[in-house]
Amino acid sequence: MRLSSLRYVLALTLVVAVVLATGLVTAQQSTAPPTWKQGQPKEMESSTLSPVAQPPAPKAAGEIPIDKIKVPQGFKVELWASGINNARVMTWGDKGTLFVSSRVAGNVYAVVDKGGSREVKTIAKGLNLPNGVAFKDGTLYIAEIHRITKMEGIEGKLDSPPEMKVVYDTLPKDAPHGWKYLAFGPDGKLYFNIGAPCNICIPPDTHANISRVNPDGTGFEYWAHGVRNSVGFDWHPVTKELYFTTHARDWLGEDVPSDRLDVAAKKGLHFGYPYCHQGDIPDPEFGKGRSCGEFAAPLLKTGPHVAGNGVEFYTGSMFPAEYKNRIFLAQRGSWNRSQKIGFRVMMVTLRQGDVPKYEPFAEGWLQGDQIWGRPVYTRQMKDGSLLISDDYAGAIYRVSYGR
Amino acid sequence: MDELDAAGVARRANRGVNGGAVQPPHCSIKKVVRILRRATTTCRIRLLLPLLIATLIITSAALAADAEAGRRKAAACVACHGPDGNSTNPAVPTLAGQVGTYLHWQLLLYRDKRRVDAQMAPIAAALSETDMADLAAFFAAQRPTPPPEPTVAAGSDAGRRLAESYHCNDCHGRDFGGREYAPRLRGLSREYVVAQMRGFKARTRGDLDGAMTQAAQPVADADIEPLADFIGSMR
Numbered sequence: 001m002r003l004s005s006l007r008y009v010l011a012l013t014l015v016v017a018v019v020l021a022t023g024l025v026t027a028q029q030s031t032a033p034p035t036w037k038q039g040q041p042k043e044m045e046s047s048t049l050s051p052v053a054q055p056p057a058p059k060a061a062g063e064i065p066i067d068k069i070k071v072p073q074g075f076k077v078e079l080w081a082s083g084i085n086n087a088r089v090m091t092w093g094d095k096g097t098l099f100v101s102s103r104v105a106g107n108v109y110a111v112v113d114k115g116g117s118r119e120v121k122t123i124a125k126g127l128n129l130p131n132g133v134a135f136k137d138g139t140l141y142i143a144e145i146h147r148i149t150k151m152e153g154i155e156g157k158l159d160s161p162p163e164m165k166v167v168y169d170t171l172p173k174d175a176p177h178g179w180k181y182l183a184f185g186p187d188g189k190l191y192f193n194i195g196a197p198c199n200i201c202i203p204p205d206t207h208a209n210i211s212r213v214n215p216d217g218t219g220f221e222y223w224a225h226g227v228r229n230s231v232g233f234d235w236h237p238v239t240k241e242l243y244f245t246t247h248a249r250d251w252l253g254e255d256v257p258s259d260r261l262d263v264a265a266k267k268g269l270h271f272g273y274p275y276c277h278q279g280d281i282p283d284p285e286f287g288k289g290r291s292c293g294e295f296a297a298p299l300l301k302t303g304p305h306v307a308g309n310g311v312e313f314y315t316g317s318m319f320p321a322e323y324k325n326r327i328f329l330a331q332r333g334s335w336n337r338s339q340k341i342g343f344r345v346m347m348v349t350l351r352q353g354d355v356p357k358y359e360p361f362a363e364g365w366l367q368g369d370q371i372w373g374r375p376v377y378t379r380q381m382k383d384g385s386l387l388i389s390d391d392y393a394g395a396i397y398r399v400s401y402g403r
Numbered sequence: 404m405d406e407l408d409a410a411g412v413a414r415r416a417n418r419g420v421n422g423g424a425v426q427p428p429h430c431s432i433k434k435v436v437r438i439l440r441r442a443t444t445t446c447r448i449r450l451l452l453p454l455l456i457a458t459l460i461i462t463s464a465a466l467a468a469d470a471e472a473g474r475r476k477a478a479a480c481v482a483c484h485g486p487d488g489n490s491t492n493p494a495v496p497t498l499a500g501q502v503g504t505y506l507h508w509q510l511l512l513y514r515d516k517r518r519v520d521a522q523m524a525p526i527a528a529a530l531s532e533t534d535m536a537d538l539a540a541f542f543a544a545q546r547p548t549p550p551p552e553p554t555v556a557a558g559s560d561a562g563r564r565l566a567e568s569y570h571c572n573d574c575h576g577r578d579f580g581g582r583e584y585a586p587r588l589r590g591l592s593r594e595y596v597v598a599q600m601r602g603f604k605a606r607t608r609g610d611l612d613g614a615m616t617q618a619a620q621p622v623a624d625a626d627i628e629p630l631a632d633f634i635g636s637m638r
Contacts, residue, residue, distance in 0.1 A: 031569055031622075034617075037570070056504055106517060175612060175616065178613070
């Protein structure tokens with residue numbers, strides 16, 4: 001009798017242990033939600049907001065309502081090129097070829113200006129989110145998630161592109177915020193971002209930064225820290241300081257946190273992520289025990305969820321004199337906000353001892369609640385006009401002034 | 404023709420129209436035919452050109468995604484994917500009712516060798532962008548019929564819990580019916596789901612933006628079959 005009850009107790013203990021262990025295992029199995037949904041608070045669980053899907057095909061020229069784009073008086077907008085699936089970053093070759101990147105389409109294009117029309121050639125395909133393209137001394141540099149490569153002498157070989165030689169591939173392979181902007185700094189180094197692999201998390205030391213490397217792949221170093229995801233930057237034509245946009249975290253509300261425009265005037269600054277957003281909002285989870293005062297404050301709050309991508313200082317002579325050294329900010333537009341915002345090109349006028357002036361330059365891709373395009377980057381032409389790429393419609397627009 | 408000549412022709416053409424003495428609002432096909440019969444050749448062109456242009460615009464817009472054209476082009480597809488894309492071969496996915504943008508992107512992935520499959524590669528390589536849009540539109544518009552053989556639903560409850568813990572619904576929708584950026588899972592066979600999941604986990608299954616490759620990494624090998632049991636059992 002005593003023996004059997006001991007057996008009973010033992011068996012019961014075993015059962016309880018197994019149940020507990022199973023429970024633990026089950027609990028461990030609960031993994032993180034997809035990146036876009038990560039950080040969503042319980043009370044927003046029923047939200048229907050989710051990222052905008054990228055169309056698989058560009059819009060036909062006749063389907064692009066170019067007259068909907070509004071620009072200041074005296075400026076004119078035209079459709080410069082179309083049929084470029086997922087067109088993103090634009091960079092000029094020495095001989096006048098416009099190289100255009102894409103993101104999920106996996107392509108890099110060369111656009112050849114034939115006077116009245118443009119010819120689009122796909123020079124690389126099947127790449128790993130090749131958002132970054134930069135050109136120097138006859139060579140095109142391409143940044144995918146996991147590597148930076150180069151095509152030497154590409155402009156003379158558009159129909160049989162040279163092999164892609166690896167420049168640098170000691171890079172994280174995470175897909176979320178892993179696509180890169182790539183640009184040559186005034187120091188001749190290649191700058192690019194390594195974004196946070198999440199919406200909001202304590203990122204590994206290797207992530208959430210802007211980095212740089214020599215064009216031969218040596219001398220890698222971090223330039224700026226605490227940058228969630230910057231996919232656009234440029235250097236001030238006079239001060240040579242680095243200006244960059246950052247997409248702020250999602251699911252904190254309709255109107256917060258603001259995206260930002262920042263200056264990383266020297267190496268090693270920390271811009272707050274994930275502890276502090278927009279310079280003055282501590283993160284509800286990761287901000288505990290930290291202070292926003294520890295971090296570099298934004299130069300400009302550009303608005304919640306606007307998704308600022310392209311940053312470009314205007315250095316041309318076609319636009320009126322006051323446009324000199326103004327910054328064009330291309331904003332791809334929101335998804336994590338019930339009232340859509342962004343979908344426009346803004347301009348920023350820097351003012352000595354005062355906050356920058358911030359106003360629209362081109363808008364109209366958002367009509368009511370409907371979008372027909374998403375401006376992502378700008379690039380000046382030799383004549384001082386401004387190209388705007390649209391990754392949603394797969395098009396490039398040209399804004400000119402006067403003549 | 405120089406500008407002056409063109410203006411002259413236009414003036415004559417205007418006289419031609421006015422000479423017809425028929426003006427809206429009372430317009431009928433008969434009257435239009437009568438105008439056209441009386442009009443000069445140039446006038447006929449002027450009258451018909453807008454119609455012609457409108458037709459061309461409508462046709463080219465339709466070319467962007469024409470489900471009926473897709474039906475005509477789908478012969479090679481339905482040979483494996485079944486009538487209207489309702490597959491009876493568990494190794495081949497059902498396309499009927501699948502998300503159109505997803506189907507179109509998959510064809511692009513096959514063409515660009517980002518998704519690798521010996522049978523699909525040559526098929527996708529032979530398709531134009533318009534073909535892809537048409538085929539995607541056609542299969543997306545077809546009614547999915549549930550797979551014929553009822554799958555054993557024994558593992559379904561465990562599978563349902565796994566699907567929740569791995570957040571499958573977040574992208575694939577509450578009812579697994581898919582969203583613009585994620586495929587419909589309802590109606591896919593257990594065998595196909597197992598193959599895809601293993602591929603994503605091994606990083607060998609092509610992926611548009613890496614989202615599913617990332618989502619598959621924490622999925623335990625032992626969980627793949629129960630998950631597929633559940634997904635394959637959905638009607």
